Amino acid sequence: MLRGFATQTFFAADHEAAKKWYTALTGIPPYFERPGYAEFRLGDYQHELGIIDSKYAPAQAGKGPGGAITYWHVDNIQAGLEKLLGLGATVFEPVTERGHGFVTASVVDPFGNILGIMYNPHYVEVLNANNK
Structure with a gap:
């Protein structure tokens, strides 16, 4: 589905x-x-x-960060986080090792939205397989 x-x-x-x-x-x-x-x-x-x-x-939407976090793949988690912070975002969750090569971080943008970034080895595998 x-x-x-x-x-x-x-x-x-x-x-x-x-x-x-x-x-x-x-x-x-x-x-x-x-x-x-x-x-x-x-x-x-x-x-x-x-x-x-x-x-x-929507009328029922909250007034602040919350809910699910979508993580966007980045090749360099630290560089991605530094760019976001340099543009005025604030840390929601710092760089966190999740094991097996997965690393995440998230920020709150200047407009109150949570933006997640992640180094995801599965994303890289799929991308490489699709580019063969």
């Missing part, structure tokens, strides 16, 4: 500032925009990250 990651969405009260922040983080502008919505395609599989004006958030 679950076939793959489609779109991760983050809400931001200052949509324009969030769009600029994620453009600085990713190094690319959104590929798709509508008023109050910007979408980036990222990484090896062009996964989507949507930035949505928080006025469109």
Whole structure:
């Protein structure tokens, strides 16, 4: 039933500032925009990250970090964390060794969203197998 990651969405009260922040983080502008919505395609599989004006958030959405954390694969966890912190994010969970080569960290972006990063050897295996 679950076939793959489609779109991760983050809400931001200052949509324009969030769009600029994620453009600085990713190094690319959104590929798709509508008023109050910007979408980036990222990484090896062009996964989507949507930035949505928080006025469109579901009524039951909380006002702070919480819920599930999506981890984006990075090749260098420390360099990724340093870049995020340099852009104004704050540590949610520091670099954590999970065993068997898995390493995670997460931050809260300046807009209150949790962004996870991870070195994931399984991701690398799949990527290498698909590139043969």
